Amino acid sequence: MRALLLAGAAVAVLVFSACGSTSSTSSTIAVPHYTTAKEKDNSWGAAKRYEYDIVVDGKPTHAQLDAIASEVVQKAKDEHPLNAVFVFFFEKKSEISAGNGYTLGRAQYAPGGDWGNAASVQTGDYSTMKLTMDYGSATGL
Numbered sequence: 008m009r010a011l012l013l014a015g016a017a018v019a020v021l022v023f024s025a026c027g028s029t030s031s032t033s034s035t036i037a038v039p040h041y042t043t044a045k046e047k048d049n050s051w052g053a054a055k056r057y058e059y060d061i062v063v064d065g066k067p068t069h070a071q072l073d074a075i076a077s078e079v080v081q082k083a084k085d086e087h088p089l090n091a092v093f094v095f096f097f098e099k100k101s102e103i104s105a106g107n108g109y110t111l112g113r114a115q116y117a118p119g120g121d122w123g124n125a126a127s128v129q130t131g132d133y134s135t136m137k138l139t140m141d142y143g144s145a146t147g148l
Contacts, residue, residue, distance in 0.1 A: 036074045040064040043079070044100050054090040055148040057083050060103050061096050063111060069142055072096055076114035076138060091117035093126075097147030108145025116137045 045060035059079050067075070076094050083092050096111035097103055118124040119137035128135060 036070050038074045039071055040065050041075055044103055055130050056091045056125050058093045062100050063096055072112050080116045090130050091122050110144045112142040
């Protein structure tokens with residue numbers, strides 16, 4: 008019986024050790040500094056839709072834009088129930104007022120990843136939500 012308990016304890020130590028080493032080797036994304044330059048309530052009917060214009064410092068990678076989009080969406084969800092979020096990324100604040108669209112990329116958090124489906128779910132029901140990303144500028148330049 009004592010040998011069985013010791014063997015069980017050894018297995019538990021190995022399992023916990025393996026879990027610890029796995030989590031310590033996982034990489035994290037360094038999120039660059041960014042500012043929310045503009046927030047807009049673009050609700051339509053019962054669909055609560057929000058847009059965010061984000062200015063990102065430096066030259067962010069796709070993974071960094073993904074991480075920023077996730078942070079912005081989570082903050083929006085924490086502030087109020089919603090149906091969809093659009094996040095537009097810019098290199099400079101002056102590009103927002105220029106009217107040429109996003110310059111770094113955009114993210115949609117909506118049912119099935121499509122802003123147009125916002126009215127298809129109850130506000131605050133995130134079960135079918137998907138975050139989709141487009142990289143580069145709206146003009147393709």
